[in-house]
Amino acid sequence: MTTMHLYLNGETIEAKAGATLATILPDHPAGCSIAVLRPGTGAESKxxxxxxxxxxxxxxxxxxxxxxxxxxxxxxxxxxxxxxxxxxxxxxxxxxxxxxxxxxxxxxxxxxxxxxxxxxxxxxxxxxxxxxxxxxxxxxxxxxxxxxxxxxxxxxxxxxxxxxxxxxxxxxxxxSSVDKTSATVTTDLSLKLEDGMQIFSEIRINAEGYDEDHGKIDTACTDSVEHLLFTMRNASYTVDRTASAYIRDHTEGRLNVPMERQKPRREGTVTVRTSGKSSGAVYIYTKDVPSNQHHTRTGTVTRGVELARFATAGTKLSVKVVPEQLDLRGLPLGEAVALAKSRGLRVFADNRDVAGRVVIDQKPATTLELLKEGKVELVTVALTEVIDVAFDYANAPLTIDLFRRVTGLKIYAIGSMPFFYNIDEEMYLFKPEFPSGVNIIPENVPKKSPPPYALAITNDARRARGMAGVRSVTNNEYGPTGEPFEGTNVIGRIIDVDKLPLIKEGATVFIREVKP
CATH class of the missing domain: 2.40.100.10 (Cyclophilin-like)
Structure with a gap:
């Protein structure tokens, strides 16, 4: 046999004998699982x-x-x-x-x-x-x-x-195939294909309320849909829990999402949990279950529900949500304008300096509203007012998560915090607003002086908990926030060190994360 007939995501394709998954999926994301059903393995269909x-x-x-x-x-x-x-x-x-x-x-x-x-x-x-x-x-x-x-x-x-x-x-x-034992879930793209195989490589989701005719977009669910687009922004879905009726992705942790549309959860329905410890988790249903007052519907699987059905905990799946999120915050103005226009939007910015300004806000705020209105208003600040930082996730993941939440970096590409004090251009203090009920446990506490421009947070061991600070010089007794080492959690470093002396007391400092 020189030609094989295969079924890729529900469509019939042909491939030459000896072909592999890489042959038919050359652009498949690394690490994302693929479900493969071999012919003649006892798989049942109903x-x-x-x-x-x-x-x-x-x-x-x-x-x-x-x-x-x-x-x-x-x-x-x-x-x-x-x-x-x-x-x-x-x-x-x-x-x-x-x-x-x-x-x-x-x-x-x-x-x-x-x-x-x-x-x-x-x-x-x-x-x-x-x-x-x-x-x-x-x-x-x-x-x-x-x-x-x-x-x-x-x-x-x-x-x-x-x-x-x-x-x-x-x-x-x-x-639909109903026998999981017949399915192989793999990330090995060198797997050789056989005639009659069924391959499921991607889940496609249509966001709740979206319409290709943008004038007909329903914005009643715009906030919860934006959460879905945010969590799926990297085109991947990490399964952290499976059950007989659903798979779940809660890798972003607990986030507040409003209840906007309670509907029956049919096979292929996508919901977001709106309360409890799992608030913010994204669920994809593989069987019909009744509606729930704590689940808001945010989308519908249009292709690839079989991949969800065969997935196991710990697997990562390739997911495409329509429409793609449109969040311009944190981008240089020139890039933001170009991206907005490529999505068919008219752009109104508060400044014409496309090279020297950074977007800090957009109106409307959500993707569905932007597409429906066909225009966006951009609020910017000078690039000199934006400080880039790098985080040490390996050593301080918990404190970094708290810091990103209170500054806005958890959701957006740019965050902010109030500047508190400049001490002789040697130590710079910031006061992000940590909620009173949040515990900042000691983490990545230094045993010796941190290097210059290390970014740190005062932990619960000291009264000034939540203070953020940076030192331009080393100090053998006190950390970047002016506290003893045992009261200091080092979370990363400041990259734009030359901008620190320019900050005025009482000003709002805008920060962006730079990833390796």
Whole structure:
């Protein structure tokens, strides 16, 4: 056999005999796991309640309600006249075709994404499949109850592309593999491929409320969606917990996220925990479970839920969320303007010095709001007011995490803290606002004088806990914050040391992290 037929993320591809995972996935991120199902290993597949509609404008996936049978043929038997019969901003209808039901002559409410059976002129011989683009109330010639068949769970944006002349070319059932023992989860790209293998390398997520037509973006969930985009900004999902119905990524630690949309957690639903010790954790569901008052829906998996199903604790998965986060804070003004324009935004900045200014704030604040409004206002400061720092994660991870949280560096590429005092240009003190209930335990306490320009925090052993400081010279008795060594946690070093003497007392100092 010279050519192999494979299934990569649900699509059929061909590869030459002897090909490896690296052959078909040359750009796969290092360290991200891939699920591989070998043919003939006893893997079982079951027919799900999901149907894939192939249309001339793109594919969608519909989840049928329990017990519902689609009134048109599926698979290779599709011969119905499924063209766009009519379309407006509220709905698009495919047909006509014959169906057997009695129209109710009553209006019903249809949510966005609902698929229903209706007819024209209250004649079931001219029936059609109606896809609801927006929530609306209408009489579509449906049977009693509204004749809802199911819901679009993937490809909502495709519905907005349909125009007269578009048609449904194929309807097929979606099958899911249910035997985990048949799957190999690996990061070894040298794995040789076999004919008939199924490979799942990436999870794709459509953010809640996002629409390819930016004017139709729903911003009701913008804060929780921004959290999702932030946690997935590096295009990876680290599984720290698995259960029969979900996988979880809580590597960013506990973060506050508002409850914005409580909905049933179906297979492929993405939620964020909004309370408790796991607040901020991102969940991907592999089975249907009821809604929960502490979980807000932030997205839907449009491809690759199989990878989530086979993942184990400790694995890292490649994830792409649409849209990509747009956060300009911390960028030089010139880079920020270029990036914003590349995303189709009009830019309004408070300064024209694109080389000498750094963005410290953006309005609107979140990605969905920016894309919907199509413009951004940038607030900047002079580069001379921004100090770059480097952190010592290996020796002080806990204190660094606390410091990044209180300065804003945990979430944004630029943070800030008040400047407290300059002592003869030898010691510089800052006063970040640590909450009273936060413990700064001793960590990376120096045994001898730290080097010049080491950045340190006073720990709970001293009354001035939370003070940050830097010394320009060594001192054999006291650390960078003016406290004895046992009261000092060294967390990193200042890079822009020449800017320290320029800071005025009472000023706000902006800081950026420089990573190796």
């Amino acid at each position: 027919e799900t309640a999901h149907l894939r509609f192939t249309t001339t404008a793109g594919d969608i996936v519909v989840e049928l309600l329990p017990g519902v049978v689609l009134p048109v043929p599926t698979g290779d038997d599709l011969d119905a006249n499924l063209r766009v019969h009519w379309e407006d901003k509220y709905a698009a209808a495919f047909g006509p075709f014959h169906a057997d039901f009695v129209p109710d002559h009553q209006p019903y409410r249809y949510d966005r994404g609902v698929v229903a059976l209706g007819c024209g002129g209250y004649d079931a011989n001219t029936s059609y499949l109606m896809f609801s683009r927006l929530q609306h109330m209408a009489d579509h010639g449906a049977a009693a109850g509204g004749a809802v068949l199911g819901t679009v769970i993937s490809g909502l944006g495709i519905m907005n592309r349909w125009r007269n002349g578009d048609r449904i070319t194929k309807i097929e059932h979606v099958f």
